[in-house]
Amino acid sequence: MAYYDRSSTGDTLARGLGWFSIGLGVAELMAGRSIARWMGMEDKTNLIRAYGVREITAGVGLLALGDPKPWIWGRIAGDAVDMATLAAGMEDNPRAGNARIAFGAVVAATALDIVCAQKLHQEEAAYRRQPLPDYSGRSGFPRPAEAMRGAASDAPIAEDMRTPKILQFQPSGPA
Amino acid sequence: MRALVWHGANDIRCDTVADPEIEHPRDAIVKVTTCAICGSDLHLHDHFMPGMEKGDIVGHEFMGEVVDVGTEAKGALKVGERVVIPFTIICGECDQCKRGNFSVCERSNRNKAMADKIFGHTTAGLFGYTHLTGGYAGGQAEYVRVPFADRTHVKIPDGLTDEQVLFLGDIFPTGWQAAAQCDIQPTDTVAIWGCGPVGQMTIRSAVLLGAKQVIAIDRVPERLAMAQAGGATTINFDEESVVERLNELTGGKGPEKCIDAVGMEAHATATLDSMMDRAKQALMLESDRAHVLREMMYVCRPAGTLSIPGVYGGLIDKIPFGMAMNKGLTFRMGQTHVNRWTDDLLRRIQEGQIDPSFVITHTVPLDQGPEMYKTFRDKRDGCIKVVLKP
Numbered sequence: 302m303a304y305y306d307r308s309s310t311g312d313t314l315a316r317g318l319g320w321f322s323i324g325l326g327v328a329e330l331m332a333g334r335s336i337a338r339w340m341g342m343e344d345k346t347n348l349i350r351a352y353g354v355r356e357i358t359a360g361v362g363l364l365a366l367g368d369p370k371p372w373i374w375g376r377i378a379g380d381a382v383d384m385a386t387l388a389a390g391m392e393d394n395p396r397a398g399n400a401r402i403a404f405g406a407v408v409a410a411t412a413l414d415i416v417c418a419q420k421l422h423q424e425e426a427a428y429r430r431q432p433l434p435d436y437s438g439r440s441g442f443p444r445p446a447e448a449m450r451g452a453a454s455d456a457p458i459a460e461d462m463r464t465p466k467i468l469q470f471q472p473s474g475p476a
Numbered sequence: 477m478r479a480l481v482w483h484g485a486n487d488i489r490c491d492t493v494a495d496p497e498i499e500h501p502r503d504a505i506v507k508v509t510t511c512a513i514c515g516s517d518l519h520l521h522d523h524f525m526p527g528m529e530k531g532d533i534v535g536h537e538f539m540g541e542v543v544d545v546g547t548e549a550k551g552a553l554k555v556g557e558r559v560v561i562p563f564t565i566i567c568g569e570c571d572q573c574k575r576g577n578f579s580v581c582e583r584s585n586r587n588k589a590m591a592d593k594i595f596g597h598t599t600a601g602l603f604g605y606t607h608l609t610g611g612y613a614g615g616q617a618e619y620v621r622v623p624f625a626d627r628t629h630v631k632i633p634d635g636l637t638d639e640q641v642l643f644l645g646d647i648f649p650t651g652w653q654a655a656a657q658c659d660i661q662p663t664d665t666v667a668i669w670g671c672g673p674v675g676q677m678t679i680r681s682a683v684l685l686g687a688k689q690v691i692a693i694d695r696v697p698e699r700l701a702m703a704q705a706g707g708a709t710t711i712n713f714d715e716e717s718v719v720e721r722l723n724e725l726t727g728g729k730g731p732e733k734c735i736d737a738v739g740m741e742a743h744a745t746a747t748l749d750s751m752m753d754r755a756k757q758a759l760m761l762e763s764d765r766a767h768v769l770r771e772m773m774y775v776c777r778p779a780g781t782l783s784i785p786g787v788y789g790g791l792i793d794k795i796p797f798g799m800a801m802n803k804g805l806t807f808r809m810g811q812t813h814v815n816r817w818t819d820d821l822l823r824r825i826q827e828g829q830i831d832p833s834f835v836i837t838h839t840v841p842l843d844q845g846p847e848m849y850k851t852f853r854d855k856r857d858g859c860i861k862v863v864l865k866p
Contacts, residue, residue, distance in 0.1 A: 361755045441680050442683075450707070452684050454684075464806060
């Protein structure tokens with residue numbers, strides 16, 4: 302079972318990164334052209350919008366899809382793609398300075414993502430070190446469960462709770 | 477008095493609030509000796525149920541001692557008597573109550589107009605469970621006002637501990653009704669999704685009612701171990717395909733009876749539909765996650781029955797109703813008609829046929845309740861059922 306604790310430090314950080322992802326994604330989607338122009342990479346407008354969709358998906362994943370670890374690793378992979386795109390876009394770019402600022406921001410976000418992933422994995426490892434409680438003796442019955450099968454078949458169950466005869470599974474063989 | 481109070485999503489606190497008083501001649505005041513956190517309380521904690529207001533006292537599984545009785549309830553209750561209070565408040569006089577359909581009592585919801593608008597027709601008032609069901613103060617508190625107390629109670633004889641009888645107020649009859657409304661036959665395989673407290677009670681009920689085979693589905697190892705102890709064959713959906721395993725266990729025919737003891741917060745599995753549900757729920761495009769319902773419709777044997785004790789709050793999406801229609805499935809669902817079952821179940825506890833306290837894994841003072849909500853929600857520390865002592 303994948304472990305995650307929605308009250309933990311790692312999860313809180315993951316949720317923060319989830320909201321950041323959604324905010325960044327919406328900005329990239331809605332203002333892709335302006336962002337591309339600011340970085341001197343107008344030819345990458347559609348790519349930046351696509352990255353926006355990726356960010357929103359990661360954000361929803363982190364906030365709402367249970368175990369945040371796969372989504373954080375997804376963000377780290379996305380960060381690598383972002384850095385590669387920015388690095389490639391800096392050549393012969395009159396606005397390379399802006400692209401460098403963006404690159405620095407991605408590096409900072411990546412560092413946070415890595416810290417978050419490490420924290421989440423540490424929390425899972427700590428949980429797994431704890432011994433599992435043993436509930437194998439908790440039947441609630443005075444005798445083995447097999448011996449209790451049908452012990453309440455005399456229970457008073459009114460007709461409205463019964464399946465109408467016509468809808469019941471009939472015994473096999475000709476009617 | 478001290479009580480657990482809802483302040484918003486993920487924010488339940490132990491506050492000091494005003495003591496309850498008799499407001500109507502049919503009321504009683506109960507001093508709570510033991511109460512519990514129910515799985516459906518988590519829907520309030522996580523704020524998936526609409527209709528909560530800041531300051532609402534939560535909790536609907538509780539019992540205690542009668543300390544004050546209104547003039548019209550004196551014939552039925554006396555100060556000092558020990559009672560379990562059913563989570564459904566019942567008048568005992570309306571047409572539905574007379575039919576035993578207590579969870580849809582027509583008179584106990586004091587916010588009937590609101591419920592009529594939302595549900596089409598009102599259902600019963602409930603303790604500590606949104607203003608849609610009356611906005612009544614709940615039982616995770618030192619004292620509770622019990623409306624319609626002359627009918628809304630189960631008297632507890634001496635010789636039984638609180639822990640043995642507490643669950644008569646909700647999860648035991650809920651599990652029992654879930655199994656009973658399947659009309660279990662000795663040839664039936666009953667598959668139960670969810671091994672939380674209601675699932676555990678449902679497993680025992682299905683065994684007692686004589687199912688040939690009971691199969692329990694979950695992913696939490698300690699819950700599966702407890703299910704196995706109760707007589708179930710288990711499926712860990714993290715490790716194996718539920719559909720394939722159920723087919724294997726039923727000779728390819730599918731279980732005749734399927735029970736959803738999970739409800740609106742089904743865990744996000746690796747399946748596309750459950751991931752879509754989580755995303756849609758987060759974006760407020762649907763209120764409930766219906767993975768279990770879809771899976772039950774798919775695996776159930778044609779002409780079988782689906783029983784749904786799991787709580788749903790609003791809208792679900794992408795339900796394969798054509799599949800259900802063509803397979804001729806019967807749906808049984810609803811909140812529990814608690815008082816319909818309690819006499820029989822109390823007798824079974826007295827006779828030692830079952831001891832529902834097996835499910836309790838944590839007992840703490842009331843003021844640790846807020847922390848235990850999180851432990852229970854996150855299934856930490858082997859938590860299956862939390863009992864609180866005010």
